Amino acid sequence: MTTAFQFQEWLSHHSEQAESALDSLLDSAGTTPNRLHEAMRYAAQGGGKRIRPLLVYAAGSLGDAKTEVLDAAAVAIECIHAYSLVHDDLPCMDDDDLRRGRPTVHKAFDEATALLVGDALQTRAFEVLANAPCDADARLKMIAALAAASGSRGMAGGQAIDLESVGKKLDLAGLKQMHAMKTGALLSCAVELGGIAAHLNTAQLAQLQKYSTALGLAFQIVDDVLDATADSQTLGKTAGKDAAANKPTYVTLMGLDYAQKEAKELQETAIASLDDFGSRADALKDLALLVVNRAK
Template identity: 45%
Template sequence: MQTQLDKAAAQLAAHLAQVLSPFSGDVGDAMRHATKGGKRLRGFLVLESARLHKVSPAAAIWPATAIEAMHAYSLVHDDLPCMDDDDARRGQPTVHVKWDEATAVLTGDALQSLAFELAAHPEVGSGAVRADLVQTLARAAGGQGMVLGQALDMAAERAQTPLPLDRISALQAGKTGALFEWSAAAGARMAAADPAPMIRYAAAMGQAFQIRDDVIDVTGDAQAVGKAVGKDAAAGKATFVSLLGLDGARARAADLVADACDALSEYGADAATLQQTARFAISRHS
């Protein structure tokens, strides 16, 4: 599994370097800084979804890099002092620390715009396919998806009482799950196939991924993780771990991974890599 992830990460890094080469100045440098490193799991899901639906790698690389640019934008803004106020990301200084807050805002804006440009690239497919990818990406990243999840997360930090489990699940379905769902469904959309099984897979895997993040925040080492840990507990924030306990959270994540794998049953052995990816989501250490 790790070998496949590493191979995809190298392909995505090379393509990102190519599409970012025209960008200059502090914003260009910060865009390259913000897109370095990471697991590139969302881009990998696009590539695997495309392979599963017989879409060419040359077409799939564009939406795969689009989702990496969109994810990087979200992290740059998420790290700002007005949100999570983080100093490190992926083992390096966050953009607002290395440059300044204004550069970080502009860098996030530029990465978001780039994401839509990449998803609409002519090599992706027909105009109808490209329009569908852009529209669904806007919905996944915006006020019905990731942005909504972030807003709910910030509101939860200000709340007097911790959120119950169902509301945490809904929050994370937007903040984390929406981009996972778009990534996993991208290949089906490019092939004009039904994206529903891929969305079910990613919804379950995305929540399992977030539970693992909550576990790592409690049990992880900051140097190994590449960012601060223990922040949720220090802020008194309700998480899957705080509500279910470590063992309960791990058990729930395992059940979700089983659900994710079951969602791909119609694809047979061709879906083995995506099923392994779901299992990786709850075994990683960063």
């Protein structure tokens, strides 16, 4: 008789694992220069859903990944994500004062420090991966994956399209491309990093790519829905920001009902793509449910 998978227990354990890994792999606030390292910790450890580290751990469970390697990958992807948020909140980008229910880094510290925090978190991510306790081939593959997902053809490129699209009309294909780069690339990379650490083969990684592509788009659609329907206190960031900035979203382009229906269909696609992994993929399946059904 097999024991039923307990997702809440898994979630609690691996959320704590992610926090512990961040704490140990980030420099202490007492490291010189103190203010910069304090701000880096403020940015990276200031709450959040930790979806990307959780995806690393869940994908890693599909094979024989070492805990220490998954910790390194989880911290690396979260450092990149945190840096992107710090820069996204700057006055020259989205100009936001609230993130995760607290003042954004440039408000809690200053703009110059926030800029340096993003720079330093990005380089720390690759330093952590370069020192991951695994073979050189796996390290190189993880570094290459994270670099591609973070750069001009990934997250940074998606941000550029987002900024260029303010006040303009994107068609559905253009909106999907922007979201695939801006949000989906890092989510897909998190799954890929776990798969690399688990020594999955090419066919298995391709299955994970189908999962993460659907999940990444669903995640952003839900973000668009929440931006239009939730309040700032619930979200922990400024609600209605996209509409106020005249940015194209799934809700403004296709309507709320379509967006909610599309997110559910993408959730089903993501889960179905994991069938060949059986019960080993239970965490990934439940994370897909969590992403689409979240309230913030």
